[in-house]
Structures are given as C-alpha cells and as structure tokens.
Amino acid sequence: MSNTLKTYIAAVRATLTAAMCLENFASQHVERHNKPEVEARATPEVLLAPVVISRNENEKVLIEGSINSVRVSIKIKQADEIERILCHKFTRFMMMRAENFVILRRKPVEGYDISFLITNFHTEQMYKHKLVDFIIQFMEEVDKEISEMKISLNARARIVAESVWRNDLAGRFRFG
Numbered sequence: 001m002s003n004t005l006k007t008y009i010a011a012v013r014a015t016l017t018a019a020m021c022l023e024n025f026a027s028q029h030v031e032r033h034n035k036p037e038v039e040a041r042a043t044p045e046v047l048l049a050p051v052v053i054s055r056n057e058n059e060k061v062l063i064e065g066s067i068n069s070v071r072v073s074i075k076i077k078q079a080d081e082i083e084r085i086l087c088h089k090f091t092r093f094m095m096m097r098a099e100n101f102v103i104l105r106r107k108p109v110e111g112y113d114i115s116f117l118i119t120n121f122h123t124e125q126m127y128k129h130k131l132v133d134f135i136i137q138f139m140e141e142v143d144k145e146i147s148e149m150k151i152s153l154n155a156r157a158r159i160v161a162e163s164v165w166r167n168d169l170a171g172r173f174r175f176g
Contacts, residue, residue, distance in 0.1 A: 001140075008055040012063075013136055015051055016072065019065040020128045022120040036069035036119050061139070062112060068120045071105075072135055073112035076142055086149045087113055090142070103131065 001009075027033040028043050037046050048065035055077075062073040076091070078084045091114045098104045103122055105115040118131055 004055060008053065008059075009136055009139065011053050012061050012139065013132060015053060015063050016070070016132045016135060017128070019048070019051075019063055019070045020118070020123060020132065022068055022070065022118070022123050024120050025068040034068070036071075036117060037066035038064050038069045038071045039117065062109060070118045071109070071115060072118070073109040073115040074139060074142075075111070076113045076146070082150055082153065083146055086146050086153070090146060090149070103134075 024034065025037065025046060027035055027040075035042070037043060041047065046067040050062060050064040052060055052062050054060035058075065058079070059077040060075045062071075062075075064071040064073075076087050078087050091108070094101065094104065094114065095106050095108075098106045103116045103118050105117050108115040116135060122131065
C-alpha cells in the first residue's frame, strides 16, 4: 500500500470512528418517530459539519454526521472512460442489492459514486469498529476489483481482436 493511501485510509478511519458516537434521538416534529437526522435535516442543531477527506480530485470521502446517524459517501477513482463505465456498473449492481447490505443506500449523494447510512440502531446491533472496518475494507477492495475487471476486459478485447484479425486475413488471402 502506498504512503498516500495509508494516510488517506488512516484519516478516514479516524474521522469515521469519531463520527460513530451516535445515540437515540426522537423527532422534534412528529411524536414517536425516529428518522436519521442526516437524511431528514429537520433539526439543524443536531447536524455536524460535513467533512471531506480527499486523496485527489477523483478520489474522496464525504462524512456527514448528526446525533443519530452518519452518512458516508465515497467517490471512487476513475482514471479513464473504461473505469468510469466499470465503476458505474459495479456500484449500480451493489445498490440494486442494498437490502442485503444493511448500511448501503440505494442512491448515492450527488457527486459521489456510493453512499452508506449508519444509524444509532446499527451501532446498537453491530460493533462500531466492525462497521468502520467494513467501510475501510470496501474502499480498499473496490479499487482492486475495478482494476481486475479492467484487466479482464482488456484481455477479452485482445482475444476478440486477434480472432477477428485472423479470420479477416484468412478470408482475404485464400488461395485456391
């Protein structure tokens, strides 16, 4: 792992750990309701200032906290058009299965590729450090997955191009 990636991941881990201090907070407007305040934005007093941790302009994390929820939005590195397409397909695949990933949102925040929503109920049911570890592992693995998909795609394209080239040449120069 490169030095910049280590410091980037360490900063995200520390900020997420600090933001995970969540507690139950009933709605101030509707009795017996408990909505994630980071989503509802009904009570501005309980919202924390959003934090953007950026490795570069193409790779960053937005952490929005409140008293009872944290929303983590990730912009995945996309160097070229192929990586943009693969990233879009991969994140769409994940978001279509959001019910299997308890903290995954179906729709990302504008300008980001994927978002997670962690509420106080999640931190009561699961270990906080395991939730942070999951998001950090996701950030590390998604880059590797997209790179592997790109290598696989290029290899398949090369094989197809070679077979088309051979068939085209064989058809043009057939003697007989």
